Amino acid sequence: MAFADGVVVVGVDGDDTLWRCQDAFDDAEIEVARLLADVAPLEEVMDALARTERANLGTYGFGVKAWTLNVLETVEQYGVSLVPQVLALGKGLLTGPVEVLPGAREAVEALGRTHRVVLVTKGDLVDQQRKLRASGLLDCFSHVEIVSDKTPAQYTELLRFLDITPAQFLMVGNSEVSDVHPVLELGGWAVHVPYRTTWVLERSAGPVVHDRHLAVASLSEVPELLGAGWL
Ligand SMILES: [Mg+2]
Missing domain, CATH: 3.40.50.1000 (HAD superfamily/HAD-like)
Structure with a gap:
């Protein structure tokens, strides 16, 4: 056959x-890591975000809004508040060029x-x-x-x-x-x-x-x- x-x-x-699609997420995550550069190296931030995403997958599902919540939760683990910056990154993903x-x-x-x-x-x-x-x-x-x-x-x-x-x-x-x-x-x-x-x-x-x-x-x-x- x-x-x-x-x-x-x-x-x-x-x-x-x-x-x-993924390029924009990659860029946004590098920006998150840059914002956290004083408290953690990039690799560690990426691993922490992947752990959060895995843990929340069944609850949040996929997409930009899930990503935004996961980044907020990950950032919070470092004792840092970046709410406006993370929301802006999420909105950027939802409104960027296709x-x-x-x-x-x-x-x-x-x-x-x-x-x-x-x-x-x-x-x-x-x-x-x-x-x-x-x-x-x-x-x-x-x-x-x-x-x-x-x-x-x-x-x-x-x-x-x-x-x-x-x-x-x-x-x-x-x-x-x-x-x-x-x-x-x-x-x-x-x-x-x-x-x-x-x-x-x-x-x-x-x-x-x-x-x-x-x-x-x-x-x-x-x-x-x-x-x-x-x-
Ligand atoms: Mg695909």
Whole structure:
């Protein structure tokens, strides 16, 4: 069986697959570490923030507002108050420019000629809606799904809604944790398109080896991979 034979719906991730995201978080975290430079080294601040994020994930979920609360909690552990500065960084993330990755529109349009293409993204609802609007890509998708987390249960619900089996679904994204593992687990297909920086909680433990999985360097390679080509 050829790769992705039988796939009718392609799910495409948003953050760091269609538009840049993690760079802004990385920059904001470096700024937090800079504000705490007198009390702790950068590495320690990053580790402390990752610990806080891990501990609060089940309560806050993903996105900028969770990040803001987690930074406030982490900063407070150092006995420092940086409330206005941290709120400003969070608001900056929620209002900053949305930069669509080169070739993203062309790739999604090409996929749309041979498959139903749906956006599957997670994070703050308001923020994801804003980014989608600002990206100008809304018209590329037959359906938009903004989920609180990309778990096998969430994907199962989506497949039920789309009225397809897991074998008819392929997910494309930059996160092995969110876009690859849960879909493979259900019996679907996955294409990993790594981005140059990955949030610590989205990093996979090891390389993925699976018949229904491929990794490619760019989203632009995916249409040809699925037999869509460049028409
Ligand atoms: Mg992503």
